[in-house]
Amino acid sequence: MSMPLPRLAAALAAALTCLPALAGAPFDFDAAPGRLPKSVVPLDYSLAVVPDIEAGTIAGTESVRLRVRAPSRTIVFNSLNERLTDVRLDGVPVSAVDSDDARQLTTVTLAQAAPAGEHTLRFSYTGKLETQPHGLFVQAYVSSDGSHGRLLSTKMESTDARRMFPCWDEPAFRSTFELTVTVPAAWATVSNMPVARRELHGGEQTTTFERSPRMPSYLIELTAGDLAAIGSRTGGTEVGIWAVRGRERDGQVALADALLILADYNEYFGYAFPLPKLDEIAIPGGFAGAMENWGAITYNDQLLLLGADSTFADRQTVFAIQAHEIAHQWNGDLVTMGWWDDLWLNESFAAWRGAAETERRNPSWKWWERQDAAREFAMRSDSRLSTHPIQQPVADELQAANAFDEITYEKGQSVLRMLESYLGPEVFREGIRRYVRARALSNATAADLWSALAAASGQDVGQLAHDWTEQPGLPLVSVAASCARGTRTITLAQRRFLLQAADHDGGHWSIPLRIRAGSEAPRAQLLSRDGEQSAGGRCSEPLSVNADAIGFYRVKYDAATLAANTRAFGTLPDGDRIALLDDSWALALAGEQSLGGYLALASAMGKDRDSRAWEQIAASLSTLEHYERGSRGHAAFAAFARSMVRPLAESLGWDPQPGETPDVARLRHTLYADLGAWDDGRVLAEARRRFARFVADRSAIRPDDQETILAIVMRSADAATFEQLHAIARAETDETAQRRDFAALMQVGDPALGEQAAQIALSDEIPPQAAAIRLRLVWLLAVRHPALGWRTFRDHADALLAPNPKYAPLITAQRTPEYFWEGAPPEEIEAWVRARLPAEMAPDIERGMETLRALRAERAALTPAADAWVTQAAWHRSGWRW
């Protein structure tokens, strides 16, 4: 049976809404979902692996101490691409071994049922050394001196430990691990635990690490190669930063950050980091992000090391990503979700705690304010009919990777921040401490967290939280004001906010409002019932019911209150102003308010220098300018957009002023990048002048400014200019700078040069450790050249997605329709995506396709609205009156 798409979307959303509560109960091992029987559980592994890089194989021996909980004739665990031999239970050969790679399971059958109690399962096996970052993989790299190297590293989450060794590869099966590896004698080896002993034989070493505490298999780590480290100590913990030998000094900033963050978290969580050491390992290549392996966090080296060509934004990333990964050492590693449906307990928590720590230690970065962009990203996804709740059912661990999306990370982060703000930071911290103490070295569900927070706060936190974690979407709070003798009373109501659909049924939230009237301090009010009334200050004063933009909800004000807010716009606290901009843009996209209302607010910014507010405005203007391309109104709109930001850009100037804060530096880049994109003649000329100096002398443009200036120049570059930057990129020995050059080449405006850029993205000019950026380069190319971008992606999808094995299905389902929406007819994109993915990914595909259709609808609706505003604004400027 088939259904037309809009009805399918509604059916999917309804199906998600109607599911029973997922995690109403505390963690219980026997009740945890999963495919593996709970009758036989591993207690301890002794694992020895001998990787053979040339042959691409692993030879292993494994001994697992088991507890048989009820007499059993079979033992079932996970395996993939492994062949087991000499399998014995308590020294007795078993009667049959069946390894099924399709199901990723091995079933061992015994001659007689094993009685309840402890047993030891031993076997040898051969396995596969991977060449992509999952399981135990080989990473080839080119160093800055041009030499070629290879190292071994691991990436197990969610379900790839089974690619390295047969194991109970579900998060509830915690056990201890003792790992032994044989690699070249000259190599360094790093794992979760310190080295216990190392024996040299011939040109090889056999290294055994200390036995780990009880932990899930997805956190196992092993890296081996020509590595070196710098290190220090905080509390009782040795902290090391590892990198390919010669680059370890570039980890000094990361080391200082790690010491600070670890000490802060020891205090925050009230539970000292329990391992003897914490290593952080910079992998050249591997996967694009970082992985929180317990005691041995791996990072793509671009995210951990800072060299001469790094920017201030890179430096911020180094802090922020460590704050996230180190938070996982508690939320995720010490306390692990019981099953993948509670992945948010890991990711939402690390995202929230990491941002809070980054803000705390770097107040001038205005980090929470910057997270507003992440909150908006999640709100936009969550305003689609096909969205899903933070807690979502994961039937089979093989689909766990599809839960790693902006709802789990960014919405989860925002909801936790909203809860923290509502309960109060001290009460919230006390709840977290109780949760960590109660569940340490074990697993947890959401219910465990809610009961700890309830105990700390004396409030029914579960009831409040369920609305946000177990139902999809977000509310729109409408504010209707009435005035009596200058005093405002507001009446509040809510309904689900959707960007495109007309049907707003379904959903009711307990909403922790933060209300600020005029200049008074914000006060909390829990909105649970429509028609509730509240004091709203003086009628002439501004009013925010999402003070400081902390809440995960939209607000629609009545006309009089909106007018008061617009009048006072320039004097509002930054967060209130940002919330107003975010909401009025979203309401314009949804057709709930006019685009003119939003543009009137944006025009009221004046010369205020808040970078997030301007980033929001510049992004919205860029969206409109993009939609206008090819239309008759484009030139007039681009001129309007330039006029909005030019005065502030000129007051900031091209070069940093002494004492300037990071926020202002960021603002400068935003404004100049957009002026360049909107063909501002003076900006283009100055950028070209600076580029000419840069060609002669690479130090002529500071690393911080290169991304902006190179992109501006490329948009109008001729073949000779394009080739100048291409030559610089090819000759570049610093990978950070080289990545920047390649990204700029993708933004070339000329169509023929765009074809050349596509070839570069696919070529061997990209070093092996940077293979994961090819996909990002093609996405970037598609902004200027949609059809070319789509063709390039479609024809090389296997190669472009290969460096992202874990996320490839999710990228295909959701990002492909979103990023290539202009590149081909929707039917072509949808047919292509569906043909590549299994049927159970239909909800993910629908999310991607709903976004694609929404973007097309927005373009159709907003282009004439933008034209009308510009025409009217031009009349106003000319002073002409009716």
Ligand SMILES: [Zn+2]
């Ligand atoms: Zn994470």
